Amino acid sequence: MLNQKWLIIIAQTTWKTIWQIMMSNLAPSDNGNYQRPSSQFRNIIAENTLYAPEKNRYTIYAGLSCPWAHRTLIVRKLKGLEDIVDLVIATPSPADGGWIIPQGSENCYTLKQLYSKSDFTYQGRCTVPVLWDKKTQTIVNNESSEIIVFLNDCFNQFSSRPELNLYPDELKETIDHWNDKIYHHINNGVYRCGFAQTQKAYEEACYGLFNLLDEIELLLGNNQYICADNLTLADVRLFTTLIRFDLVYFGLFKCNLKRIADYPNLSRYLKDIYNLQGVAETCNFELIKQDYYGNLFPLNPGGIIPLGLPHIN
Ligand SMILES: N[C@@H](CCC(=O)N[C@@H](CS)C(=O)NCC(=O)O)C(=O)O
Structure with a gap:
């Protein structure tokens, strides 16, 4: 009986310590409060600048499970920019905790390689979405709230829905x-x-x-x-x-x-x-469940993915 009690105490203490170490890698915190790191690439798209609006010059790298990347997929669809701004879908890699680019693109097979190609000194997190410029081989911006403003404002001359203004x-x-x-x-x-x-x-x-x-x-x-x-x-x-x-x-x-x-x-x-129109195609419920429940190990160590799906139609 005593042995069992000690086993539980040791298991709990060990697990809690490992959990805290894993959580501090996954989610930087201040007194237990999660602190999201700020995005580092903050250039803008504008006429007569290094990053001028052009057809097929830019690529969005997105992950389908990511809510921040999802914003860019929706605005790209709603504004009719599918033939104007390219899209590459990255997938999470639970083994190294990063995003991989399964098709390879710009000779990169991981998002980390893409970030390094843009700035080999970069040390921060390699997050999606990324707005990539094929011409200068650099990341223009990796902050979703800004990328969606560019998609709304800057490509109207090429867009099939220039009249739609989501930020009047x-x-x-x-x-x-x-x-x-x-x-x-x-x-x-x-x-x-x-x-x-x-x-x-x-x-x-x-x-x-x-x-x-x-x-x-x-x-x-x-x-x-x-x-x-x-x-x-x-x-x-x-x-x-x-x-x-x-x-x-x-x-x-x-x-x-x-x-x-x-x-x-x-x-x-x-x-x-x-x-x-177009929004449902940007939502993949099975994948969202798989990526969150499957990859956030410290929150779901057993990796079991629950069955339920939303009733949305
Ligand atoms: N501020 C960023 C946040 C993006 C973000 O956190 N993306 C997550 C996926 S949901 C990511 O790529 N995380 C990888 C990591 O932190 O290493 C934005 O809104 O664009």
Whole structure:
């Protein structure tokens, strides 16, 4: 009996220590609060600059499970830029914890090689999405919130839907206001729940997340989208988190005070966006589950992937 008790204590202490080491690699934190590193490549696309808008000059590297990369896939579709901005899909490699480029592209087979090609001194995280310039062989930008603005604004002369403006001047202030809140409490908020390393950090993130979901639920009782009848970048940014919510964040990231399915207005909103032309093609539910549950080892050491799928159609 004593032996069994000691076995449990040793196993728990060992596992907790290993878990903490793995978590600090996966998710840098301050007092248990997850701190997302900031993106390092922040150039812009603009006429008469090094990175001028041109047809087939740029490539987006994205992963289908990643909510940040998903933003760029949706805006590329909605704006009709599939023949203008190229796309390469990367896949996660659980063995080395990075992204691989299965087709090889620019002679690179890993995202790390692509980052090094652009800047061989780069030491930061190699994240998707990446906006790559084939002409100068450099990364233009690796921050999704900025890449989607370029996709919205800069390629209209080539776009099949130039009239669609997801970031109109008269709504910019409102969109930015919502973007800030949604980023902190929802987009990054789910990660702050899932990657929290203390109970306090988790609870703060979780209450913040559900308070804002409750607020948006009320707003959507009157509005079709965040900014009344206009689909904007704020909706794209909210959508990519909501579509993963019941599927992975509810269980794996412990965001489980409610499901999105329990919110009637948010559920309606999610379906409306999902059913916009081209959006459903950017969503791969099986892959999202596989990548999150399969690759975030410290959160799911057994690697079991749950069966449920969202009811969205
Ligand atoms: N700030 C970035 C975040 C992108 C990001 O965190 N991507 C994740 C996938 S969901 C990634 O590639 N992580 C790899 C790593 O951190 O090593 C953005 O919004 O573009």
